[in-house]
Amino acid sequence: MGEFGVVRRQFGHRARLALSPAEIRVMDDQAHAARTLWNCLHSWWQMMPKGKRTLAGADAAIRQARKDLDYLAVLPAQAAQAVLKTYHRAWVNCWEGRAQEPTYKGRFRAPMSVDIPQGRDLNIVRVHRRWGMVNIPKVGRVRFRWTKDLPVGKRANQENRITGARLVKDALGWHIAFRVQTIERAPGPHQGPEVGIDAGVSIPLALSNGDHQDHGRATWTPGGTSDRDKWLNADEKARLLRLEHKAARLKQHRKKGERTSNRLRAVYDQIRALRAKAKRRAEDWQHKTTTYLAQTYGVIVVERLNILGMTKAPAPRPDPDNAGAFLHNGAAAKAGLNRAIAQEAWGRTVTMLTYKTDRCGGRLVKVPAPYTSQRCSACGFTVPGSRASQELFVCKNPDCGWTANADWNAARNILHLYRIGHVVVEVPAAGRRGRRAGKTVKPTAAM
Structure with missing residues (x-):
């Protein structure tokens, strides 16, 4: 063997x-x-x-x-x-x-x-x-x-x-x-190249070598709007909207403490079926994409993200001009961004990459996340205001001025952190416990 x-x-x-x-x-x-x-x-x-x-x-x-x-x-x-x-x-x-x-x-x-x-x-x-x-x-x-x-x-x-x-x-x-x-x-060491991956909302998975993985379904725009049902087609979205309106009308007739009627429960079941169909399509894209990445690259570098902290709603600030009132503080735009982050399911993507790189003989490495999206990957400087928008990075260093997609710039920084040794977690190719990877055993004569 x-x-x-x-x-x-x-x-x-x-x-x-x-x-x-x-x-x-x-x-x-x-x-x-x-x-x-x-x-x-x-x-x-x-x-x-x-x-x-x-x-x-x-x-x-x-x-x-x-x-x-x-x-x-x-x-x-x-x-x-x-x-x-x-x-x-x-x-x-x-x-x-x-x-x-x-x-x-x-x-x-x-x-x-x-x-x-x-x-x-x-x-x-x-x-x-x-x-x-x-x-x-x-x-x-x-x-x-x-x-x-x-x-x-x-x-x-x-x-x-x-x-x-x-x-x-x-x-x-x-x-x-x-x-x-x-x-x-047991797989041998993967001989593929190294790649850094940044999980974003404008580009779902931006790779440091430019081989970006995009599902072609816009999730969020800088104006704060979010497509909650991006994995459904136009007819399914229209049907979902009709069902939600129907459920709202039926719910008006339910008294407080009264059990949900069978008619309303049937509408809820149809809504759940459409949501489940959208989730199944999203997981299918994630499985196919992570399989391709695990088979192509020998070392995959990602950020160690605090997704729960990233999706927290901004705390309201008191309005100085109106006693007892609070400012919105960009809550609507932040809510749209939070929905987009949750829909992309970054944690599930990393979980899939973890066991798929193991089965292909590769390695998954996590590096620190701070400042990867604000640092210029060309000159290495972090200058305030370089992150022009959610999609564009423009280096404010007078000697640089490099311009690129913000997610691609972050992916290049992620790979650079791995190459200079800033590694937080490195998943080995074998010996892990759990459902997706077992222990190495000695070959027998029958095999």
Whole structure:
């Protein structure tokens, strides 16, 4: 296998399910049963004394509840055990300071999901190029969209297999998320060039070598306006506007404290479906773009950004001419910029680059963010007023006068910081924990 050995990786793959109305009802009932079981388990846990809060006691309570309540019996036994394991893990995370205490799940707030912990129960078969078949407990054989080669059939073994799955429902319907474990050849060092990347709103990803990545959908203009639905076409935007107006009219007739009507809830579901479609298109562009970058460049340098601090609204200032009043302080323009930053999802882009550069043998490096957009990449001076606008950089140094796109100038500065050693975080090519990268293992004779 060469000097690099092999790497064990664990990752997830999500696929869309093609269900009939009857199958949708069965899966909805299972998801509601799983949520109800969680709530019953939470009540039991709070009611019992601390000395009797054990996994064995909780398991016995779950088994008895499934016998007494037919509604809970629609949930497969292994899925019920998965609810117990997930609930106990939530408490462990709380005790170790990684999360807050688990609480009750609301019917309309909590996401609908059902776990299939055993991969051998799935019996996955590829039907043809576009579709596959999977077995779902108490539902039967169901088609799913085949968009990625999975280790099934003769390709599956102890090291390359599907270890389980989770059924998840969102605004676009039911999906299945497979948990995949594979053994792959460990990649050698990537021989590609170095590149600095600046995440912006005029150019989504500006590269130091000029190979900018743009999705062609304007997000924000210096006047402060923002296109909230830039990933929808004109007809979809018009439909979304009609639905929002309809929801506003229906909401006027709802009294305070009154439950949302079924008609209003149906309108909300249509709005969520359009929002989910826009998010899916944005993630598709991010996946394709980050894959291209990870395969092309050996070292990718980005800023370590405090996105939460960047999207804070400006504090209002008192109006000196009007007692008790406050100045707007550019709040409308800042709100548009904040929406544009949130829509670009810079953090998700960096997360994708992190595990994709690892799989390609490259490196991801983070450098300090201050003054990268205000420093001239040609002369190296930081002169006040050089950032002429959100899109244009004009160096005010009398001996320079360099003019360029502001995001491109920042990308050049980001790469320069890496080359002179100002590195904050460097992600190694192997040895990281987590879902996207596993530990390196020695090659065996069989491989």
